[in-house]
Amino acid sequence: MLDYLFFNQSIADKFIDFMNENNLGWTQEVEKIQGALVLKTSEDIDDALWDALDERYDALGLQDALLSSNNSAEADDIDAAGVYLQLKNGQQTIAAIDPLIMNRILDVISMDEFNDFIEAIVSSVENPDDSAICQKKT
Numbered sequence: 393m394l395d396y397l398f399f400n401q402s403i404a405d406k407f408i409d410f411m412n413e414n415n416l417g418w419t420q421e422v423e424k425i426q427g428a429l430v431l432k433t434s435e436d437i438d439d440a441l442w443d444a445l446d447e448r449y450d451a452l453g454l455q456d457a458l459l460s461s462n463n464s465a466e467a468d469d470i471d472a473a474g475v476y477l478q479l480k481n482g483q484q485t486i487a488a489i490d491p492l493i494m495n496r497i498l499d500v501i502s503m504d505e506f507n508d509f510i511e512a513i514v515s516s517v518e519n520p521d522d523s524a525i526c527q528k529k530t
Contacts, residue, residue, distance in 0.1 A: 394442075396431045396449050397423065397476055403456040404429045410448050414441060425486055428476075450503065475510055480518055 398404035404420075411418050411433060418433045433445075473494040474486040497506060521528065 393432050394435050394445070395478070396433075396445075398429045398431065398452070398456050399426070400456055401429065403452050404431060407431060407448065407452050410445070414444070416441075416445075423484060425484060453503075477510070477514055479514065 396407060398407065408418065408420075408431065411431070416433050416437065418431055421430045421432065422428070423430050435442075437445075473489045473491040475489060477485050477487060479485070501509075
């Protein structure tokens with residue numbers, strides 16, 4: 393199952409429209425930790441459509457983040473950033489990150505590279521391996 397996380401219904405609706413235009417079945421859930429909207433669709437789709445979904449999600453994700461950050465700043469004048477983590481047992485959590493650090497990271501690497509980095513850390517925590525680094529395959 394492919395999961396797409398949104399914090400604003402209006403942005404999620406744009407993604408829903410895109411899925412509907414491409415005849416994709418989907419479900420919507422509310423994420424327990426922050427009340428975010430999670431749109432789910434099957435992984436069993438054409439590679440080109442999968443790429444199009446990811447491209448659309450990346451574009452809408454920026455709008456979603458900006459809208460969330462503007463709403464947060466107007467409401468409480470709080471800056472926050474976090475990384476949404478999906479563990480292999482199905483549990484979900486969010487790691488809070490200083491927004492200044494997050495911005496510095498994303499100034500240097502792409503979101504895909506950052507996600508790969510985070511996935512490597514989560515995998516290493518969930519599957520400890522004490523072998524030497526030169527023996528590990530990446």
